[in-house]
Amino acid sequence: KNEVEQSPQNLTAQEGEFITINCSYSVGISALHWLQQHPGGGIVSLFMLSSGKKKHGRLIATINIQEKHSSLHITASHPRDSAVYICAALMDSNYQLIWGAGTKLIIKP
Amino acid sequence: DAGVIQSPRHEVTEMGQEVTLRCKPISGHNSLFWYRQTMMRGLELLIYFNNNVPIDDSGMPEDRFSAKMPNASFSTLKIQPSEPRDSAVYFCASSIRGGAYEQYFGPGTRLTVT
Numbered sequence: 570k571n572e573v574e575q576s577p578q579n580l581t582a583q584e585g586e587f588i589t590i591n592c593s594y595s596v597g598i599s600a601l602h603w604l605q606q607h608p609g610g611g612i613v614s615l616f617m618l619s620s621g622k623k624k625h626g627r628l629i630a631t632i633n634i635q636e637k638h639s640s641l642h643i644t645a646s647h648p649r650d651s652a653v654y655i656c657a658a659l660m661d662s663n664y665q666l667i668w669g670a671g672t673k674l675i676i677k678p
Numbered sequence: 679d680a681g682v683i684q685s686p687r688h689e690v691t692e693m694g695q696e697v698t699l700r701c702k703p704i705s706g707h708n709s710l711f712w713y714r715q716t717m718m719r720g721l722e723l724l725i726y727f728n729n730n731v732p733i734d735d736s737g738m739p740e741d742r743f744s745a746k747m748p749n750a751s752f753s754t755l756k757i758q759p760s761e762p763r764d765s766a767v768y769f770c771a772s773s774i775r776g777g778a779y780e781q782y783f784g785p786g787t788r789l790t791v792t
Binding site: 602604610611612613614617655657664665666668670671 | 711780781785788
């Protein structure tokens with residue numbers, strides 16, 4: 570069993586829909602990292618959070634440390650949001666990231 | 679800032695050849711990470727430097743792989759001799775101070791070993 574699990578693995582939605590990607594982890598962590606990987610391969614850091622909620626534009630990330638669960642939400646989704654979204658749990662070692670397998674998101678116009 | 683810079687962006691080489699990948703972290707960042715990404719294994723941490731010192735190289739696959747960071751603005755990952763199973767995308771990332779801070783990724787080097 571992976572220590573970090575994401576769901577769904579694949580998600581196809583229509584433009585404008587509200588998107589939720591989930592990340593669950595089974596180990597103690599100090600923070601959770603959400604990243605976006607575009608079809609061209611580049612990786613962009615979206616959020617790093619250890620509690621509560623963070624918002625950046627149409628993206629919202631939440632984390633519940635007690636339940637060992639985090640979600641990434643996209644409001645008013647757009648085809649340019651199509652990418653692979655990856656969550657990574659930061660271990661207490663302070664540098665080790667345990668990577669989820671990623672969620673491939675496709676937004677259709 | 680130019681972000682993390684990696685070179686080359688693409689490398690095609692024959693089995694047995696030496697391959698050197700280069701990385702320039704963001705100025706002021708004192709932590710540098712080398713990752714490898716494959717379809718089978720996803721993203722794997724190869725080595726982590728802090729203040730130019732290798733802190734954890736347990737992810738380095740074998741002795742064919744070596745990494746150096748001679749100064750705060752440059753790092754190399756070398757594979758000698760290269761093998762087809764080394765084909766992957768190699769990412770370099772830096773953070774301002776350790777992994778507790780956001781890691782900023784370079785564009786990656788796509789390595790193909792034939």
